[in-house]
Amino acid sequence: MSKGNHAPGTRTGEGRRVVVTGWGAVTPVGLSVDETWAALTAGKSGIAPLTGVDTTGLPTDFGGEVRGFDPSRHLGPRQIRRTDAYAQYAFAAAAEAMRQARLELDEATGERTGVLIGSGYGPVSSVAKHLNTLEQHGIRKVSPFAQITGAMDSAACEISFAFGATGPTRALSTACASGADAIGEAARWIRHGVVDVAITGGAEHIFTRLELATSCNAHALSTRTDAPAEASRPFDSDRDGFVMSAGAGVLVLESEEHALARGATILAEVAGYGATSDAHHWTAPHPEGRGARTAMTAALADAALEPTDVDYINAHGTSTQANDRSEIESIRAVFGDHAERIPISSTKSMTGHMIGAAGAVEAIVAGLAVRNSLVPPTINCHHPIADDLNFVPHEAQEHRVDVAMSNSFGFGGHNAVLILRSWEAGREH
Known part of the structure; x- marks a missing residue:
């Protein structure tokens, strides 16, 4: 049962x-999802030397x-000829989700189903491959599918076509908050x-020399090339940058x-959503964490919950x-002393940063923590930046989780926060 004092309907x-x-997930x-959850709760890293892109000369x-x-397989x-890898990942994840939901759409239900990726x-x-073909081989060698493949809405459209979802079909882009924003909207x-019904989430595949070069030149990426699996180390004092990743x-x-x-099986409830913008800087968070704090507070209000309910x-x-x-300063500002009583972990320590897919995969992780009363760890957190907080270092921890918050903050000052809640606990609320 919720621990707050709100009456039903006060959201x-x-x-x-x-x-x-x-x-569904591809990570x-x-x-x-099952493979991903098993790996995360076992503390396994998916970070390794890149094989699908030329990294010559890159730090x-x-x-x-x-x-x-x-x-x-999907x-x-x-x-396949008309889709980018990001859309293929999204399609595979959507197919897994639809199988689990045991949902088949007909003309009537399709009209009441939307897609937002x-x-x-x-x-x-x-796009990079098509440009290279144009430059190297001329216009006659460019694929007639190039515009379709290179469209931001290609993932959403392929999902809509395949499952007969004829409601609104949209793409959404808010940098690293894209997946969470899509779910919230x-x-x-x-x-x-x-x-x-909505089929929604996020997907990303940005492994090109250009994307790697620009992130390296911005000094945003970890350069721990001698130990890639130890490179993503959230909340560790020795962290030196994020690790770029792909998935859906x-x-x-x-x-x-x-x-x-x-008669569907209900896995969890999306109880709250808050979204804000810092209006401050393209890559740096607001120095006071203003947007992040407001997004967390808004998500709690949307769910009619108090910080102590999380x-x-x-x-x-x-x-x-x-x-x-x-982020830690913002969590302290919103949660006060309660921040010291709850686990706070980053699964990016194992997956790396899947950019637009991150918020969607992490919302699933939050839902699984609710269902399993098990919190995945933050690996590589050897020297935590705050000794009074539980970053769930190295190994998963058992905790009763009725309410989980998932934070996503992106370049451009985008902030999106989701709250996943046990459906059964929500019914008692």
């Missing part, structure tokens, strides 16, 4: 309850690649009656009424000097 955005009935540590030659992914030959950079890998669609996370969201009417925080935790310090 800031009145409307229907939004529940999760399916989720550097697994090609499904960083490692990252979180998706390894062993075979697009032909898409037909024509789909976030990505920070979209199909940049394919899709939940609003359901809450306010725009749709009954997709959820099936439904109104509670719709899910119950068809049992776990899946932190943004990128392993950069500025973000980790700012």
